[in-house]
Amino acid sequence: AQSVAQPEDQVNxxxxxxLTVKCTYSVSGNPxxxxxxxxxxxxxxxxxxxxxxxxxxxxSYGFEAEFNxxxxxxxLKKPSALVSDSALYFCAVRVPNQAGTALIFGKGTTLSVxx
Amino acid sequence: DTEVTQTxxxxxxxxxxxxxxxCEQHMGHRAMYWYKQKAKKPPELMFVYSYEKLxxxxxxxxxxxxxxxxxxxxxLHLHALQPEDSALYLCAxxxxxxxxxxxxxxxxxxxxxxx
Numbered sequence: 402a403q404s405v406a407q408p409e410d411q412v413n414x415x416x417x418x419x420l421t422v423k424c425t426y427s428v429s430g431n432p433x434x435x436x437x438x439x440x441x442x443x444x445x446x447x448x449x450x451x452x453x454x455x456x457x458x459x460x461s462y463g464f465e466a467e468f469n470x471x472x473x474x475x476x477l478k479k480p481s482a483l484v485s486d487s488a489l490y491f492c493a494v495r496v497p498n499q500a501g502t503a504l505i506f507g508k509g510t511t512l513s514v515x516x
Numbered sequence: 517d518t519e520v521t522q523t524x525x526x527x528x529x530x531x532x533x534x535x536x537x538x539c540e541q542h543m544g545h546r547a548m549y550w551y552k553q554k555a556k557k558p559p560e561l562m563f564v565y566s567y568e569k570l571x572x573x574x575x576x577x578x579x580x581x582x583x584x585x586x587x588x589x590x591x592l593h594l595h596a597l598q599p600e601d602s603a604l605y606l607c608a609x610x611x612x613x614x615x616x617x618x619x620x621x622x623x624x625x626x627x628x629x630x631x
Contacts, residue, residue: 433617435619437622442627443624443625444520444606444622444623444624444625445559445606445608445620445622446622447619447620447621450617450619452617489556491558491559495617503549503561503564503572503620504559504561504608504620505561506558506559507558508557508558509556509557509558511556
């Protein structure tokens with residue numbers, strides 16, 4: 402079965418410091434990996450995805466993620482955190498090349514950035 | 517237009533009521549999805565429509581009935597719901613139901629309260 406795991410329920414970081422939100426995956430074959438952010442009482446916003454190619458993926462709002470096949474990880478990073486980055490972050494995986502499948506989400510990590 | 521529009525934003529219904537949630541996208545996407553999300557939990561897949569045909573039903577109770585009248589519209593008909601069905605219902609769409617490389621675009625959700 403395809404799955405992703407987010408080992409941390411909450412990540413706390415001071416504004417201006419780098420942040421990392423962790424994600425590991427378990428898939429058969431090549432994974433299609435995604436990061437989404439959710440602000441309170443809102444829908445999910447797409448940040449970035451890894452399909453193939455460069456292991457470092459750049460996305461929206463200054464976020465990036467590094468795909469590491471040997472460690473089966475896809476951690477989300479940002480060099481300098483903002484208070485406005487405080488939100489709930491989800492890692493997700495899609496099953497490749499099977500028609501009509503969908504995203505499978507990790508449990509989510511709450512990011513709290515303090516000023 | 518890169519939006520997925522969901523109506524209503526809020527819905528309160530009794531256990532004997534019949535109501536519907538509506539979702540619309542005009543991005544030409546051929547896959548549409550319903551997810552259910554409880555507070556601070558990941559979205560859980562309910563249904564997937566691929567080219568207007570139901571391709572995945574994740575063992576959802578029959579009191580939830582999806583409908584895809586055309587490629588732009590997705591409905592979720594609700595009847596005889598239980599209080600535990602109270603949640604945020606998210607609609608999403610994606611461009612490529614076959615290849616699965618594309619991200620899902622989410623609406624803002626319909627917050628349902630069942631009394």
